[in-house]
Amino acid sequence: MAYGHASRTVAYGQRVVALSASDWVRAAARRLAADGVDAVRVEPLARELGVSKGSFYWHFSDRDALLGALLEYWREAGTAGVISQVEDEAGTDPADRLRRLARLVFAHADKGFDGAVRAWAAREGRARDALRAVDDVRVAYLVRLVTDAGAPDADRRAAVLYRTLLGEYAMRHAGADPLDRDAVDALVDWALSR
Template structure:
């Protein structure tokens, strides 16, 4: 996935309720810009003054929403967990008639930036290299994600050992794909979908499963 462009501010987003009174930006705006800086420049550059300058508001308005910079960083971690871990776990638990259909649900997360943001994930991992507390949070998230993928295989009849091994292959492959910043066209990538599904699960996909995922990918690319 490509990195997101500059964040849309709440005040500029037609899907949001208009701001009223003297409010110029929202807590969501502060988080959106802080997230963009985290992904683009690293956690060391997530500072109150640069964010306020990007938002075009006074630094003092930061304290309407956050106690201090540490509070903002904590909110960023909560935002990351909600965006990436909770969404991935939820998609692994979605009903599916076959294991190949279940893996297609897993793949949807990585085709839609609103479901899983690889850039944000790796920015938090880079942060964790310098912060032991964040390292612990990352480790717990990986355990939770792996458990969800493992349970997905187990629900479809795989024994515990096989489910665990296949979960690790699938999850670590997907993260590694983004870590290597593969730039192959999406059509080329999806052209291997049947092979990927059989490789990960040991089963050929059911009729229509790959077509449905390709339609989803096309819709996401056009949104």
């Protein structure tokens, strides 16, 4: 389901607010990143958005439906959307695409969303299944780029790139400074070395 197309205007106090399902999903993503999946609740989200719970039920049947939409949003925004952006912007050379991908994802400030989904996946099967599917797609894309660039041992190199990114997100979430562009480029140079 593509979020953001349908909206419903809700009167709240003296103001009128038009919310779409994507507004609820983005608010849920912020709450998940900040406080974990247990904090993704309808009433606090409604207060944050300045609307009644009725707005929520216009778009979702229940909290479980919102959580499913949240996983889909994470999959789309954090994986398919990034891959599409790299494919559209970086040309046909796989080394250029890998460099563009690394610069893009290492420059991205995750704000804890990826880590929060991983914590959720440690306790719930649906989130774990979504996590495995996303990890598989991401790593397969890295393997393809490294392979197409002609570098050996693509599976191992893709795994090191991906796990380095996950570590980078975790360290930044804990307050560490981000890797600089030279360090990211050196990592890509290693992955592409023959």
